[in-house]
Amino acid sequence: MRILHTSDWHLGQHFMGKTRQAEHQAFLDWLLQQVQQHAVDVVLVAGDIFDTGAPPSYARELYNRLVVDLHHAGTALLVLGGNHDSVATLAESRPLLSCLGASVVPAVADDAAQQVLVLPQRDGTPGAIVCAIPFIRPRDVLQSQAGQSAEEKQLSLQEAIRAHYQAVYQLACAKREALRMPLPIIATGHLTTVGASASESVREIYVGALEAFPTSAFPPADYIALGHIHRPQQVGGLEHIRYSGSPIPLSFDEAGQQKQVLLVDVDAIGLLGVTALPVPRFQPLQSVKGDLTTLAAAITAAAASGTPAQPVWLEVLVQGDDYLSDLQARINSLTAELPVEVLRIRRERGTATASLQAEARETLDELTPFEVFDKRLQQEALDDTLAAQLQARYRAVVASLLEDEA
Structure with a gap:
């Protein structure tokens, strides 16, 4: 079975006042060519298919058109929600897209069994089982405990995410036994792992809680397809745990990167190999x-x-x-x-x-709250120690507010 692993499309992104519509259209046209040329069975998008929770109409149109094109090509589609994606936006078209061979997992499900999916080959036969895990919000897996320190909150969230991965993986193993077929197991994720190399366009997603997820906490899946980090890379030098990276540069510090998508070949034995397909530069x-x-x-x-x-x-x-x-x-x-x-x-x-x-070109819509605070802080004549203390205090306050909302 052949899976095309990609992530972080950020459809609808405005880059310092410039639309990326033409680039994204060119990328999707190129992607469809690769799907047909390499006889891809499933396209897997590991989060952040949109740049905002309310993407512009042209971004939705690109997304919907791709679903139809992949359906005509005989290729299934699996979309996982990312931290930029709106759960409601992805969920609204989920029943309709399922009729076209597209599976959408916008958020952690109440029943973990709903995150265990069988990926079909082009001939319709089962090719792999996937632990379809999207971006995990703390409130999805954890209840805040009063009186916890920042370190205790981080460890609690890390353990809760690990437990969720293990639970879904065990259900996938049970599914394989029920089917009585030697199918490989694929896992997904949209998070930062220990040692991952990020860029300036990657936003902090576990504010004040989890900085990075250790690779040892992942289940023993045959391949783990990750998103959120825009720089393509193996995690910890491991062949089977990878970030595909974003297909177009999303910040100037990504301008020198060779963007790529990954062809992942698996069979009953497990992972056969991973081939990087370099993405052309469209802008x-x-x-x-x-x-x-x-x-x-x-x-x-x-x-x-x-x-x-x-x-x-x-x-x-x-x-x-x-x-x-x-x-x-x-x-x-x-x-x-x-x-x-x-x-x-x-x-x-x-x-x-x-x-x-x-x-003139940079607007608040393009900045995170932390970037706004840091820019304001730069205008003050403060020593490094005080500036660091203020940044830490600000992040703690924001984390507390987000917990209250959850």
């Missing part, structure tokens, strides 16, 4: 840095990958050159005749933060 995106004497050459080199019809989206990191009131104008003069569009200008040092253009 040029680069980050350049230097002082005002070297930036011209760096920007010109970056512009080589752009065209007038599709300019390079550029981040400019200015080194040295203490505060200049005309920095924006200077950068504009360097890029005036080139196929580039500057989305953000940053200074490498100093407290000036972003440029006027970055301030």
